[in-house]
Amino acid sequence: MSELASLRKRRRLTLLAFGLASIFIFSGFIYGPTGTDRTAFSLVGNDTWDAAALANVEMSWNNHDVTLFIGPEWDTEGGNVLAFPVLRELAERHDTVMGDYETSKHFAPIYQWQVQGHTRGPWGFAETVRAVMNQETPVSQQIGWNGSDFNSSTQEELDDVLSRLFSYQLPDGSKPYFQSVSYLEQQEDGSWDGRAFFIWGIANTSSLFGKQGEYSRTPGMEKPFIEEWELLIDEVYVKPMSDTGEEVHVWSFLGLDTQVDDQVNKTIPLIGVSFVLMAIILGLFFRDWRDVLAAASGLGLLMGWMVGTQAWLGYPQTQISSMLPILLLALGVDFSFHGLVRWRAIAHRDGGDEEVRLAAAWTSIRELSPALGLATVTTMIAFGTASFSPIQDLAEWGRLAAIFIPQAYLLLGIFTVVLRSGHAVHSGEIQKGFADRMRALGAVQVRKPIPFLIALLLLTGSAVAIGQPDSDFEVHDYLDGNSRMVQSLDTSILAFDESDQGEPGFILVQAGDSSDLADYNTLVQLDGLMADIRANNWTYDTPTIIDAIRMQIALVNAGGGGYNATTINATTGIPEDSNELQKILVDISANGTMNPNDPRFTAAVEGVATAVESVAPIAVIDGTSGRLSMLKLPIKVEKAGDWAWMAQYKVDVEQLMDENLNFTNGEKATFTGVSYQRYVYVNAMTDSFQKSIYIAIVACLAVLYIVFRDIRLSLLTITPVVAVSLWLYAGINLAGQSLNIVTLQVASLAIGLGLDYAIHVTQAIREQKRRRPDEGMARWVQGMMGHTGT
Template identity: 25%
Template sequence: MSGKHSFKRRKRGLENMSRRYDRIAAWLLPRKRGAHIAVLLLTLLMIPGAMTALQPIDMESYEMESPELTAQTIVNEEFPNAEIILGFLVSARNPDLVPAVEDWQPVPRMADGSPDYASLPHPSEMVPAGEPWAGIDAPTGGILNLTVLRELDTKLNLVLEHPLAPALKPLVNDVTGHQSNGAISLSDHFRGFMNNTSILTKPGLTSLGVVTEPPTNWSDCFPLDCLTFDDANVTQAHIDMAASRMAEASNNNFLRWVSLDRGFKADINAYQEGPIYGKLLSNGTWEGALWGKGRWTGSSTWLLVQLDSTKLQEMGWEVVWKDAHQEKEVQFTDEGFRVGGYRLADGQLVLHPPQYTEEECLELQAEGAGCATEWSYMDLEGHLRSHDRATVTLLLGQGVNVEVNRELQSSAGLIAMMGLAIVVLLYVSLRRWSDVAIVMFALGAALLWMQGLIGHFANITGWLGLSLIARSQFSNLLPILVLALGIDDSLHALHRYKEERANGKTSQEAGSITLSRVGRAITLTSLTTMSAFAANLFSDIAALRSFGIEAALGVLAAFILTGLWAPLIRVSVDDWLEARKNKRAQGEVKSLVNPDWLKKVTHGSGQRKTASVIALIAVLLTVPAAMGMASLEGDFAVEDFLDERSDFAIGVDEIAERFADEGEPANLLILGDVLDPRVFAAIDEFRQEMDALPEGVPDKITRQPDGTIDILALDEMVFAAQGSLVLDSTPFEAAGWQPEVEGFGMNCSYAGNGPLVDTNDRECLAFFYGFLSLYGVPGVGPIPDIPASIVQLYIMPVVDLDPDRPWLDVNGDDAAYDMMQIRFGMTQPEDFPGMQGGVAEVWRDLEVFTNLSSGTYEEPGEEEDDKPLTWVMLTGRPITRYTASTAMQDEMQNSLVLGSVFVLASLTIGFRSPKQAVVTFVPIFLVVVWLYGLMYVAGASLNIVTVTIATISLGVGIDYCIHVTERYREGRENGETHNDALAAVGGACGLALLGSATSDIAGFLVIALSPMGLFANFGIFSAAMIALSLLASLVLTTAALGLISKPSDNLVAVQTNLDGLAPSPSIADEEA
């Protein structure tokens, strides 16, 4: 009885669904002209919404919440003097390519003052990097060559002439102790040392405050005269001697400015001795050194430029790309075609940065969007590179949005070729140009509708006070979804229409059947695809929630325009042709392949014996694919996103090879009572913990050449200030320090017998924290001059301080400090597996702080008497990038699992049969596993692109499989046998799937030719996704139908019609 009731319910459902779509078709076809007008008007209305949606997306903006991003926001808001450091890699140029001085001129600027990027020396002209500690042979001294140093010095002057110069922020030279104006390189070290004013030639100071002899000198240079760097008589011998003394006396700081291939090269004619073949160890000794005459050499160095982000914004620049004015102007000039900030030169799109001035930027800022700092960074790089003769200069890690947009615009030709390939394959499939035009027009409208719907949805929800749309990198991948679904839906509709016309139906009859039968399938595919992406709505990440909404709007656009409107256009065109020719337009039966071949495939795959073999093969493929899927690891390799031949990518690779021991700046934010002596003591404990690296743990923290950890924190400045106090107390006495009074005027005490103070004394710390915040470190003797602006990067008082009594605030209350930063570098931050272990180890080292904190990882805690701190959190670009990328990847994979559950539930409801839902779902689930396995075999990694494509494969692949199952069900409902229904799948349905897949694959393979890693990976894996989906639909799904079929399904078949759906006994038996 239960089987009969189940069948009756299913029968009533099928009758209701068929009649519902019959009524829709009967209502829509007579009103098709009105439908066309409505679509046209709605399309026009979508344009403003699309303009809203198509706003620039910042590649470094993460629309999500995390403790690390929250900490970064606090740093940006509470430390107003936050700096931006531009790092330029400057390498010696291959001597064979260096032009003679008399023949060389700087590369002329373009007519508007922009650097001529097409004529700059290529990065490949750098001297190749050597082995660590081996040095290089040519040019003499490498980057320490006198001519090279002079050129470096010229570049520093160019920085001072640039429009960004007013925003320069002082830097302290860690070698000489001098303060620079915001730009620093090797020439500064030599100038400061060779004028005999550096800390290296001044008496030293021990940790106990005892004055020692100077580390070295520049007063005895026998047999040379001790000349200054700017002296016209300086020779390479002077440079070699100065470099040797700085390397020996600067506690390795000088060597950090020379690339890893630094080494002491033997030269019998040199005046100084050094560790030939030596490698510096962490204990300060040399391994394998042969001491003899020679000179220090290396291939590369840094040129650092530090900018004040607050000052930049006051000058009219915007630090965030998407908030800045977007360059869109198109120009035809004598120097070539220009678009935005790019110029076409010899068929290549090169940078042509706009020449911003402070006045222009302030005007743009007043209009709502200031100048983009990235453009000015690239302009500065271009000006420096224009003066490359003996060197090659590259800006590192900046301008990623500029480079991404350049490569996207450079790929416009490939996108056009992709469109042409799709058009050709569509014609091969449809064999009628009018059909191709209908598909392309509907696709274009669907893409516009998708963007328009997203824009209008964002505007409406924003007006209601909701923020549901957060455009991100995922948004760039949505067109693949609309393209795949749109081509598939339109081809199914047009192939079915053509099949009915070939069977003698009129245009109205064929249109009615198409809208009724194919419309039902397309509705189910659309709803199921939406449910697949609906899983993203449960994500904690705003960008992924937005992606789920945006995908649903894209699917809706494809459903309306390519699934319903395209066949209406076909009917209208045929009616017009028939009226014009006074005869019926004959349906064409030509197709991409012989339908009989497809029918053999679907029929053969659905036979039980063949299906069993296919199932076994599928299992054998799935097991290793699943193992590969489990072995995939995430990373952020630049070549996966950008052209590996681009200057940006080359710079990333070169820095990883030449300065692998240096890192990208990261921060530790500490909230609470940071004036507590326990917190101060924990800084050095943290440094020692970080220095001791357990075996097997990735070393991700920047280290000095001798291997010791490099952490910048307030305790070093407090020690420097104490040293300055010991050598000259005058500046401190002016700020209230009373050396003759007990407690020095603020109840501070000595550590032991002095001369240093007790840092376990809160009052002592209060004085030095306040003095540093107001006045910095006064330079004297071996103590470098550190400005207060640098100190303010590490600590800020809650209330402004009393300048005469810095241990008190302006209200006379005890000074309070509620936050502090510690800074360090993360090496190779794009290595996510290494970052995972490295960050975990940092958190273990942070126990010295977390044990003093009441907060959790997620959020700050409340103040407690025994715990001075409320929160401790890592942040900075390498941390936020790693955290955001891994969180998005993990959330996307979780959404894939949840989406699979939603898809299965939707299929069960749509088919009213759990068995057929599973039959339809399992093949595409295997496709997802196979796709991940293919990524593993191809050597790909998990990143935003690959994870998103895998997610999209669920939505697109299920579309293919639903069409097969729905066409099979239609045949069975009409009384066909199992074999007849399988053969029918290979007809119009199979042709549509094949035509859709070949068109998509051809298009994606074209863009896979792009040198841009993003496009290449996108094209390759999208093509693989479509190919596997086609296999899943025509082979795996039909095989699954064969496995669940019964022998009786081919023995009895009862004919039915759409108006009176009579049961087939075999179906009834199955339901029973």
């Protein structure tokens, strides 16, 4: 067989092998595992995260919250949410939701103090006003309302009933209805104006995603995801309210994971745009459609291989993994650039006939394999170190990157060159004028290195002085600013006053394996802690299980049913005998309790829990023995978006815990909540990213030394990468940005590609030295700066 025939056969077999590999990888779309999606964020193994997760499981209300609010229309000053057309429209939307059996059947009844009775479905101030005006609640008689019903009443009658509700006063002087509407004001004509109020309902978790439930709690399972049900509700409330004549809108906190997935899906067109831009850049550089077609074919296959590989592994698309295609496009263009430029130079130099072109492909691959191979290994290490992160999304990102990077080398460093070698080549050096200017710059750097060195040191020193940016959680970094979730969050900040802002957190207290929190000394310590928390205004004043014990004692003393304790401490109001505590807790667990001194609950049906509607959300009680194994102390996290404030607040709360608590039987108290789950998650994310970068630099230095066998060359290659990372962090700081998913991935991209470029420079100079051992550094650098290494 002739040399030409052998080379042709080798090319065909190589392309066939890539074709078969592509078919296998693409089959992952059909045969890859399914049902592996999960919620957007998770940090199992962290005490703060695990405490909140444990509370969600063990202290579930057996209900799923549905939270909406009406407030200003987006980008407006807002209107009056108490205008009669607004209230009537909201009531109609409530009826629409409840009129759809598939939606309404999952709502659970809940006691609403506003109407002193049970309600179902999304409930807000509009529904309360309707119930009062329609004589459907004891409140109608309590405020002396005997006017027209909701649908036939006049504006004057609405003003009257609102005035009666807002003047309703409790024995402690508070006005609960007045506090239900944000920025409430009465106008000179007697009408009322408000900026916002919440609409809230609960659904039964057993009906929704229990064993026999209709939905799944996590996405990607056989049953539809729970958020599909949430969005059925949101579709009703999201409609514009322009017909009311007020600039108001209903916002919601529903469908978070779905909106995160939407953001991931929106990156797919960006990948296509990046691909087109890369192809245009290649076209402008190579000025030959055959080069562009070969490189674009390799890049297109790489995109397919990545998606197919991810399908085989069963890894879901996440906000982090969706950034990988853009990273690999950049790396792939670099690989294809080196391969095609070297191939063109060799093929054109040796005549350019078919045999020369085919042989030049393998010569190019062989000559570049040390540089491209080393760049592949070190870049794999740089990104693969994230595989050991405790954050699942980040660990998967590291594993996928470690797989995708060698795929990029195979497709862009080998396949693209082999594919291109089957077509004619017309010129050797590309963009000769630009190459000559780069060679001249290289010569200047060798002749006058001091100015360049001074500039490098000044930039690096300045970057060190500027320092590293802080990490925080800014929702706009994770979701589109125009998404419903972000606009709802932004609007809530404007719509509600500071007393309604912030997020609920809690201290989770767990009993030891053989201990019981239903112990007088333990409860007194916890009650003292709660007293200090209330004194600091660190709570929404939600009742605790200790408050419920006092309520139950007062209820029994007022003639209600239940155990009558005899060892009540006169100072604390808590029984000193543990057996009596357990008997009271059994009563509360079975029947709930209520405050007999609160008029909002005096009309409640006997046996209905009111102030503590269900004890499940605040304590875990054995219904037989009365053992108290877990409880919550409610905390208000007022500035949940201020990372520095949250860090100090956590220190302050934990210091207060240390001052008040002295557990001796294995009890454990943990400050946690949704806001602090985010806090520890984002901190763990940034810490993992940064640690992986540091580990990657050390590991890459070791690999470079093994390959180069020269510590000076190894340090020379890695030093620019360290400098780039310092510059990048300083730039992020100067731009007023924080360390988050986006900026850290940009940093990883810059460091990964920077390492790739540094290796090319070092390897190219070594190659020039081998080619021209009698020349000096100036000529070696000039050769390195040229596109073809000549």
